[in-house]
Amino acid sequence: MADESVKPIVMPKWGLSMSEGKLTGWLKTAGDKIAVGEQIVEVETDKIAGVVEASDAGVLRRTIGEVDAVYPVKALIGVIADASVPDSEIDAYVASYVTPAADEEEEEEKSAYAFVDTPVGSIRYAKRGERGDAVVLVHGFGGDLDNWLFNIDALAAKTTVYALDLPGHGQSTKAIPENGLLGLAKGLLGFMDALDVERAHLVGHSMGGAVSMLAALEAPQRVQSLTLIDSAGLGSEINADYLAGFVSASSRRELKPVVEQLFADPKLVSRQLLEDLLRYKRLDGVEAALSTISSQFQADGKQRTVLGPELKGFDGPILVIWGEDDRVIPAAHANALAGAKTEIISGVGHMAQMEKASRVNELVLAHLGV
Amino acid sequence: MARKISMKQAINEALDLEMKRDPTVIVMGEDIVGGAGAPGEEDAWGGVLGVTKGLHAKYPGRLLDTPLSESAYIGAAIGAATCGMRPVAELMFLDFSGVCFDQILNQAAKFKYMFGGKAKTPVVIRAMVGAGFRAAAQHSQMLTPVFTHIPGLKVVCPSNAYDAKGLLIQAIRDDDPVIFCEHKNLYGHETDVPAEAYAIPFGEASVVREGKDVTIVSYGLTVQRALEAAEKLAKDRIQAEVIDLRTLSPIDWDTVVESVESTGRLVVVDEANPRCSIATDVAARVAQEAFNALKAAPQMVTAPHAPVPFSPVLEDLYIPTADAIAKAASKIASHAIAA
Numbered sequence: 001m002a003d004e005s006v007k008p009i010v011m012p013k014w015g016l017s018m019s020e021g022k023l024t025g026w027l028k029t030a031g032d033k034i035a036v037g038e039q040i041v042e043v044e045t046d047k048i049a050g051v052v053e054a055s056d057a058g059v060l061r062r063t064i065g066e067v068d069a070v071y072p073v074k075a076l077i078g079v080i081a082d083a084s085v086p087d088s089e090i091d092a093y094v095a096s097y098v099t100p101a102a103d104e105e106e107e108e109e110k111s112a113y114a115f116v117d118t119p120v121g122s123i124r125y126a127k128r129g130e131r132g133d134a135v136v137l138v139h140g141f142g143g144d145l146d147n148w149l150f151n152i153d154a155l156a157a158k159t160t161v162y163a164l165d166l167p168g169h170g171q172s173t174k175a176i177p178e179n180g181l182l183g184l185a186k187g188l189l190g191f192m193d194a195l196d197v198e199r200a201h202l203v204g205h206s207m208g209g210a211v212s213m214l215a216a217l218e219a220p221q222r223v224q225s226l227t228l229i230d231s232a233g234l235g236s237e238i239n240a241d242y243l244a245g246f247v248s249a250s251s252r253r254e255l256k257p258v259v260e261q262l263f264a265d266p267k268l269v270s271r272q273l274l275e276d277l278l279r280y281k282r283l284d285g286v287e288a289a290l291s292t293i294s295s296q297f298q299a300d301g302k303q304r305t306v307l308g309p310e311l312k313g314f315d316g317p318i319l320v321i322w323g324e325d326d327r328v329i330p331a332a333h334a335n336a337l338a339g340a341k342t343e344i345i346s347g348v349g350h351m352a353q354m355e356k357a358s359r360v361n362e363l364v365l366a367h368l369g370v
Numbered sequence: 371m372a373r374k375i376s377m378k379q380a381i382n383e384a385l386d387l388e389m390k391r392d393p394t395v396i397v398m399g400e401d402i403v404g405g406a407g408a409p410g411e412e413d414a415w416g417g418v419l420g421v422t423k424g425l426h427a428k429y430p431g432r433l434l435d436t437p438l439s440e441s442a443y444i445g446a447a448i449g450a451a452t453c454g455m456r457p458v459a460e461l462m463f464l465d466f467s468g469v470c471f472d473q474i475l476n477q478a479a480k481f482k483y484m485f486g487g488k489a490k491t492p493v494v495i496r497a498m499v500g501a502g503f504r505a506a507a508q509h510s511q512m513l514t515p516v517f518t519h520i521p522g523l524k525v526v527c528p529s530n531a532y533d534a535k536g537l538l539i540q541a542i543r544d545d546d547p548v549i550f551c552e553h554k555n556l557y558g559h560e561t562d563v564p565a566e567a568y569a570i571p572f573g574e575a576s577v578v579r580e581g582k583d584v585t586i587v588s589y590g591l592t593v594q595r596a597l598e599a600a601e602k603l604a605k606d607r608i609q610a611e612v613i614d615l616r617t618l619s620p621i622d623w624d625t626v627v628e629s630v631e632s633t634g635r636l637v638v639v640d641e642a643n644p645r646c647s648i649a650t651d652v653a654a655r656v657a658q659e660a661f662n663a664l665k666a667a668p669q670m671v672t673a674p675h676a677p678v679p680f681s682p683v684l685e686d687l688y689i690p691t692a693d694a695i696a697k698a699a700s701k702i703a704s705h706a707i708a709a
Binding site: 275283 | 536
């Protein structure tokens with residue numbers, strides 16, 4: 001039986017601070033058949049460029065959003081419906097669509113950024129969702145909690161998600177704990193203590209993956225499962241030029257080619273993404289913090305912490321996700337852990353959770369069993 | 371943690387953080403505490419527009435009210451700098467540099483070179499620039515080109531609160547004399563500014579808006595007007611790239627030339643008078659470096675070659691407006707859209 005309902009395509013909300021987005025191009029034209037997960041329209045936010053994927057199947061009946069125009073979050077930019085739905089019904093739907101006001105939600109989200117004092121210093125974090133298991137998202141070297149902007153809301157629909165800025169990163173303390181990545185792992189457990197999170201699923205990206213594994217080995221009873229995305233700690237190879245370039249770049253022109261290595265599609269690196277990174281890198285103490293972490297993390301172009309092939313002492317479930325075109329840590333490391341589920345995503349670089357967010361979210365939710 | 375504050379607060383915060391970090395940082399100027407000879411009061415006014423308010427109470431003895439003699443206290447600040455202090459001298463209006471120009475031109479700018487690199491002069495001279503304040507011809511000039519002309523000086527002119535804080539911190543940490551130009555009509559302008567200390571390196575322009583059809587280069591207040599112009603142009607489907615030079619000496623030629631190489635069109639906006647200005651400097655350099663990329667003659671939008679008028683109506687016409695900038699850009703870019 002044909003589905004008679006009209007499904008809106010709306011301006012998405014990617015991350016805590018997004019209030020509007022610019023439509024930069026349609027990848028489909030009106031009349032095209034659409035399958036769930038197909039890429040429909042390109043959107044650029046003040047953080048990053050991305051692609052809206054179809055959450056419903058049908059025919060793209062209307063492309064309402066104009067290229068280069070800016071729309072508020074949840075504004076109607078297109079309509080999907082079955083071919084059998086009459087045009088008049090679609091027109092009526094479009095005419096009566098009201099963009100939900102963002103005000104109330106915005107207030108709530110501003111307070112979603114918070115700070116907590118931990119044994120390693122002040123840590124900034126975001127908390128989303130109120131149900132189910134706790135999930136902690138741990139970003140990589142030079143990143144911050146906004147690296148999860150495409151994931152945090154999707155995961156929060158079924159879990160309670162915490163995303164933090166590790167020490168030396170984002171708006172957390174710029175003092176680096178002793179003992180390298182193990183110090184960061186203990187810092188992560190201290191963060192969980194401070195928020196009374198007894199047990200959590202850890203989702204770590206890049207260096208955050210190694211930090212998550214070390215936390216799981218340090219306190220296995222507190223880690224329900226591990227998800228490792230383009231993770232460090234699974235082999236010795238690493239693109240040392242990337243790390244050195246990221247630490248030393250002080251201008252937009254120096255930083256751009258470095259950051260482009262993170263993505264399979266370098267066009268995703270927007271002006272604002274670079275500006276935000278530069279603003280972070282200019283803060284007093286950040287350069288020293290990054291140099292310290294970098295030297296603890298790798299030496300002579302090799303990762304210093306290689307875990308596996310078994311995580312002895314941790315027997316919870318492990319999912320490993322990798323972007324096939326990762327230019328920072330090779331995708332071959334995905335098979336390093338015996339007994340882990342492995343998923344390689346094609347057409348994606350080091351920032352798999354940003355470049356193919358919907359797939360990563362789906363995999364993580366399935367792994368968590370929620 | 372970032373929050374919105376005004377450019378005036380951002381400058382105060384930069385001074386506060388650097389005075390806290392480095393005991394050699396001192397502040398000198400007219401009325402910055404409460405008037406020469408006064409003991410200083412906890413709630414002193416803090417300069418003619420209150421930029422240094424609150425600092426006297428926090429750092430007693432390190433803010434010095436000076437007599438009304440610019441050549442004396444600018445000279446004293448420069449001398450203190452050569453002897454190991456990091457003074458920030460507030461010249462109030464850059465127009466007053468006339469009476470202390472020898473100290474800046476022949477002393478501060480020359481020491482490093484005339485003493486074989488052995489002398490350093492880490493002095494910052496902060497001063498208000500620009501028109502639109504109804505303060506007449508002697509308190510409204512944009513004299514940035516005069517100082518940019520002099521080797522040995524660094525010249526900074528921020529367009530917003532975030533840049534003002536990071537550039538002033540860099541200016542204080544810099545070992546060369548820096549002329550720090552604050553547009554008085556931007557003091558109330560608010561942007562997101564982190565509470566922590568951060569330094570923005572000199573010689574790095576900021577691309578404040580990306581576009582493919584025309585490059586608009588400016589600094590100071592007129593960056594905000596260029597952004598307004600870019601909004602207007604976008605409605606006519608002209609995508610303007612807006613570059614904020616931030617520092618005029620050193621200047622980031624690479625960012626400007628690269629941008630013009632991709633857009634093929636240049637509009638330079640300068641609130642200074644048109645002859646021998648930042649506008650002529652940028653236009654000439656682009657003509658030399660990117661001649662083959664140019665699809666149209668570079669356009670300059672500047673103040674007229676006349677003193678700033680006291681009549682408010684004329685003064686408003688004097689500063690480059692968003693409309694004038696948009697018009698200059700459309701003139702060279704509109705045919706690109708038709709094609």
